[in-house]
Amino acid sequence: MLLISCPYCGPRDEHEFAYGHEGHIARPTLEQQQTMTDAEWADYLFMRKNPKGVHFERWVHARGCRQWFNVARHTVTHEIIKVYKMGEPAPQLEQK
Amino acid sequence: MKQTYSIFTLVRNALSYHKDWQEAWRSPAPKPEYDVIVIGGGGHGLATAYYLAKEHGITNVAVLEKGWIGGGNTGRNTTIVRSNYLWDESAHLYEHSLKLFEGLTQDLNYNVMFSQRGLMNLAHTQHDMQALRRRVYAIQLNGIDSEILTPEQIKEMVPILDCSTSARYPIMGASLQRRGGVARHDAVAWGFARKADERGVDIIQNCEVTGFKIENGVVKGVETTRGFIGAKKVGIVVAGHSGVLAGMAGFRLPVESHPLQALVSEPIKPILNTVVMSPQVHVYVSQSDKGELVLGAGIDAYTSYAQVGSPFIIENQLNALTDLFPCFGRLRMLRQWGGIVDTCPDASPIIGKTPVENLFLNCGWGTGGFKATPGSGNVFAHTIARGEPHPLAVPFALERFSTGYLIDEHGAAGVAH
Ligand SMILES: Cc1cc2nc3c(=O)[nH]c(=O)nc-3n(C[C@H](O)[C@H](O)[C@H](O)COP(=O)(O)OP(=O)(O)OC[C@H]3O[C@@H](n4cnc5c(N)ncnc54)[C@H](O)[C@@H]3O)c2cc1C
Numbered sequence: 001m002l003l004i005s006c007p008y009c010g011p012r013d014e015h016e017f018a019y020g021h022e023g024h025i026a027r028p029t030l031e032q033q034q035t036m037t038d039a040e041w042a043d044y045l046f047m048r049k050n051p052k053g054v055h056f057e058r059w060v061h062a063r064g065c066r067q068w069f070n071v072a073r074h075t076v077t078h079e080i081i082k083v084y085k086m087g088e089p090a091p092q093l094e095q096k
Numbered sequence: 097m098k099q100t101y102s103i104f105t106l107v108r109n110a111l112s113y114h115k116d117w118q119e120a121w122r123s124p125a126p127k128p129e130y131d132v133i134v135i136g137g138g139g140h141g142l143a144t145a146y147y148l149a150k151e152h153g154i155t156n157v158a159v160l161e162k163g164w165i166g167g168g169n170t171g172r173n174t175t176i177v178r179s180n181y182l183w184d185e186s187a188h189l190y191e192h193s194l195k196l197f198e199g200l201t202q203d204l205n206y207n208v209m210f211s212q213r214g215l216m217n218l219a220h221t222q223h224d225m226q227a228l229r230r231r232v233y234a235i236q237l238n239g240i241d242s243e244i245l246t247p248e249q250i251k252e253m254v255p256i257l258d259c260s261t262s263a264r265y266p267i268m269g270a271s272l273q274r275r276g277g278v279a280r281h282d283a284v285a286w287g288f289a290r291k292a293d294e295r296g297v298d299i300i301q302n303c304e305v306t307g308f309k310i311e312n313g314v315v316k317g318v319e320t321t322r323g324f325i326g327a328k329k330v331g332i333v334v335a336g337h338s339g340v341l342a343g344m345a346g347f348r349l350p351v352e353s354h355p356l357q358a359l360v361s362e363p364i365k366p367i368l369n370t371v372v373m374s375p376q377v378h379v380y381v382s383q384s385d386k387g388e389l390v391l392g393a394g395i396d397a398y399t400s401y402a403q404v405g406s407p408f409i410i411e412n413q414l415n416a417l418t419d420l421f422p423c424f425g426r427l428r429m430l431r432q433w434g435g436i437v438d439t440c441p442d443a444s445p446i447i448g449k450t451p452v453e454n455l456f457l458n459c460g461w462g463t464g465g466f467k468a469t470p471g472s473g474n475v476f477a478h479t480i481a482r483g484e485p486h487p488l489a490v491p492f493a494l495e496r497f498s499t500g501y502l503i504d505e506h507g508a509a510g511v512a513h
């Protein structure tokens with residue numbers, strides 16, 4: 001069970017949140033979409049980093065303020081290293 | 097030549113207090129080069145090596161396992177075996193595997209304790225019943241055994257199920273695959289290991305692959321904790337770690353790794369002689385030969401490599417179990433554990449080539465690949481040996497994520513494993 005600090009409401013039990021999977025995946029712009037190949041679409045839609053280590057991912061405070069935000073979490077220790085708002089770039093972290 | 101296992105060898109060895117049994121497989125030092133290296137000593141990797149040797153005459157093969165064989169999901173699953181999948185592609189693949197399971201104990205001369213005690217899927221609502229009928233008819237059209245049971249028939253098979261209309265989750269019917277059941281997971285790994293070893297395959301434990309040697313897009317070998325090992329062809333069969341290995345080879349996969357948990361109760365007298373699943377209530381349970389109830393839980397939402405899941409998942413699981421079987425309410429649970437499963441967006445596996453030449457991939461079995469162990473190894477061995485996918489594996493290529501030819505088996509694999 002994780003204790004997640006919503007940037008808007010503070011620390012809350014994992015039960016209040018829903019997982020949003022890998023973050024920082026930019027949706028192709030309308031212009032890019034005109035020329036994208038099937039392989040590029042597959043890359044955007046399905047391919048994931050799935051790292052063993054720090055994962056930059058999205059969560060939503062579904063049973064709270066309903067805001068989306070980003071979390072840097074370690075996928076072996078489950079340690080939440082950093083919580084940051086939507087739109088902010090992934091933080092530079094020392095390799096864990 | 098390997099000693100065969102039989103009543104006679106058992107008696108003969110009893111006379112010498114079981115001190116003279118031959119080792120089941122050797123523990124050789126790695127050779128400098130192999131024709132084929134299989135990464136991952138789970139059931140699927142060991143089966144791959146076995147069929148490479150048996151059906152394709154390729155015996156200069158190594159299975160590299162970072163821990164001990166069968167220590168991954170193979171030794172952590174709830175051992176349910178069935179082939180009641182909706183789509184033709186999956187039905188044929190899993191049925192191929194079920195058929196191999198039916199002859200596996202004889203083929204391997206190793207008792208995998210395959211028990212075809214039947215497998216029941218409960219329906220609790222009108223919609224469940226409609227979906228169930230569609231599934232059963234699709235399965236029958238593929239020539240696979242499947243039937244629909246009435247509540248009366250269910251009650252006869254599983255008297256402890258409350259089939260009255262006042263039950264918390266009323267039971268309106270069920271599907272039954274009589275040829276489904278359970279098998280001994282460790283025995284499947286050990287049986288394949290022993291027979292592969294007999295045919296010359298080197299099984300190398302405590303040997304973790306840490307990188308690939310790739311020249312001009314062609315794989316030449318693997319870096320390991322026991323040094324570099326050359327190979328003409330390499331197969332990745334590492335379940336939860338597929339993304340990590342793909343990363344080493346420079347590509348990504350449509351796979352996410354999640355913890356999946358299971359637990360067993362204290363042993364009790366025989367009470368459940370089939371496998372009962374309820375996708376709606378989220379229960380799948382059977383009783384082991386030792387008398388323990390074996391039940392699986394759900395996955396954690398987030399990705400993880402920790403081989404432990406959250407306690408609240410277990411709590412939910414026990415709530416669901418006692419909703420369906422109030423009589424289990426006072427049972428104590430003995431052990432609980434987790435494995436890391438490799439889930440795909442369409443809940444179907446990936447078998448075939450990769451962007452790197454001579455590097456092959458078998459993964460994405462997620463929460464339900466134990467049943468596929470012999471079939472998966474069989475078609476993957478063919479794919480590696482010929483350099484072209486086995487006909488049953490063709491639809492499961494990585495390319496399906498670009499072509500859009502997804503094989504959505506969430507209905508067959510979402511809760512049921
Ligand atoms: C709790 C649970 C319940 C399940 N229940 C069922 C069920 O009822 N029915 C069913 O059909 N399926 C079930 N499954 C799924 C099933 O267990 C798996 O799909 C199947 O066992 C996968 O087999 P495998 O050989 O591919 O993987 P594993 O057995 O996980 O083998 C992969 C091996 O690769 C090794 N490895 C990883 N990285 C490296 C490396 N870098 N170098 C060398 N080796 C490496 C690992 O140590 C591991 O031994 C369940 C899974 C779990 C966790």
Ligand SMILES: [Zn+2]
Binds near residue numbers: 006007008009010
């Ligand atoms: Zn909030």
